[in-house]
Amino acid sequence: MRAAAADLGFEVAAVASVEPLDRDRAALEAWLAAGRHGDMGYLAEDPARRSRPSALLPEARSVVVVAVEHETSAAPFVAEGRYGRVARYAWGRDYHVVVGERLGRLADELGRRLGRAVRARSLVDGAPLLERALAVRSGLGFVGKNTMVILPGRGSWWLLGELLLDVELEPTPPVEGLSCGSCRRCLDDCPTAAFVGPGALDARRCLSYLSIEHRGPIPRELRTAMGAWVFGCDVCQEVCPFNRFGKPTRWPELRAEAGVGPRLDLVATLSIDTDEAFRARFRGTPLARPKRRGLLRNAAVVARNVGATATVPALRDRVLFDPEPLVRGHAYWALAGLDPALARALARWTIPMDPDPFVRDEAQAALDGAP
Template sequence: MSDLLSRIKAVSREVGFEVIGVTSVEPMLRDLAALSGWCSSGYAADMSYMTRQPELNASPGRLVHWARSIITLGVNYYTAAPEFRHENRYGRVARYAWGLDYHDVVKAKLGELSDRIRSLMDDAGFQARGFVDAVPLLERAAAERAGLGFFGKNTNLLRPSQGSWFFLAELFVNIDLPATGEPRQVSCGTCSRCMPACPTNAFAGPYLLDSRLCISYLTIENKGPIPRELREAIGEWLFGCDVCQEVCPFNRFAEDTNWRHLRAEHGKGQRIDLIELLGISTDARFREWCKGTPLTRPKRRGLLRNAAVAAANIGCEAAVPVLSMLIVDDPEPLIRGHALWALARLELKRASKFADAALRNDNDSFVREEAEAILSGCFARQESKK
């Protein structure tokens, strides 16, 4: 079987997977305990898919009942940030979302890898099923057990020679392969740069992330309002956040990806024009604008919510007209409310007039709460402290 594994590793690299390991389908009991504790502490926020059946996430054999082994794979997505002439109208996008949607790109390669392994096996009974971050599976735990890396204090999986800029994927197969995991010999040591660097103080401790405070959660998975007390700390981030990875010393070893469809030129890139985004008035136009990229995840209502917050944080006065229009005309209360908050950060007098009108004409409770906050004078008090 070791000869077969060597050939599988070779064809995996030919397909494009830089990192390959193998683990069993046995339950991940240590990680189940960690997940259960994390969920019971409330750190999963409203991500019900994490809390619904924790034991299923840690039981690969239940996910694919006929599987005997899991081939775990890593895909480097790092691209160096191009030089950017800063203008006061752009929001930042997390590096993983610069190009096309990794789910689609990597899943296609998993299909190719499955076919290549089938040809190696020359066995009509060979079965394989691939996954990319879309099923109840503790992917990082499986990858760690296969020897792909170690858990960092920022909760990312780190490779000493590469850092953390890589996606994970799995190919479940019905053949017994030798496991590749080795005892962990590398750790973060005394380094904890990621924890104080977090703009929203989302780390409850080393290796412990409170999603409720995490910018990536707040701007992507969060379906509701961004808590008012966290909005300013989000800064210019429009979609996701990379701060805890950017400060990690292991990431100084990162090299540009060979997966061209994950590069910025194939997607929306690292910076998004907030004025353009805020001007997208329908769901259909939004889907067309971000088609094939990860930016579809929060939908129009979520991404325009984020855009309003980012525009206010960077002082984008050019956004005042479009924010004013959204407050009056947009059908989504989530967008109206955040646009009202953003306008108050940019032009308090104008926002006060819109807030007064909202209390008279807008029946949504969230929008009314934002209007009341403006008229209560809290924004004026904030300005006086600056």
């Protein structure tokens, strides 16, 4: 199996059994019960299913777990009063498609080598399965205090994928004796204090959740902490000593030049005025996920945080003409920081006119000079 995987570019591959992941299921249920998933309702739909690989393919006898390194070697980020930062996993093409497609080819290749048709299902992120728990069981790595699966000697800049197979493969043993020890850098350096303890993340405070998964407004008290992160966040991995030795990915589709790369021009982003134009710009990249309204919401927050005064004309247009209340409201917050006089003038006009209560609240806050 490993040879076939390596031929397809899966340098790191291991095997897990399909037994239910009972301990991890309990951890997931406790996490859900505490409401730490925020509005990711799909995670709460059927937690038992997430811990049973065979629920996704009843004939499954083993799971091949792969780890794919994404781009890691970042030049220091400079906002230059104009750019927002993109998390590394999202620099290239959409990994769901890229990795899923190669896993499909791996299934075909394994069938060819076995000389029989193989029943298989490939999974990358989207399916209801506890992928980290399976990776740990397969021996790919251990879970750090930042909740990431860390590969021994290679760190955590790795995405996970799985191939459920109706083939009995010998499971590979879990990693023994590796842990974070007394380190707690990720817990201390998270910009929003999103960790409630080692290995326990409250997604509602996590910038990755807020900028990608969350559909509503960014809570006012977390906007400044968002800093320059316009899509995702890498802080709890950047500070991790296990990630000292990042190197360029061997997957050309995941390199910066294949997608949006490490930074986003905020003026250009805030000037995208239709969903069509948004799709044309971001189709096939992870940045399509939050849709135009989510990404422009983020861009507005970051514009204020990095002092992007060049975005003021685009922000004024968003306030005046954008069809999405989410965008109009956040554009107000940005303008209130970048050009308070303009924000106040527009607010006086908007407050009696705008049909949306969230936008009126943001306009009022701009008028009052709220932080």
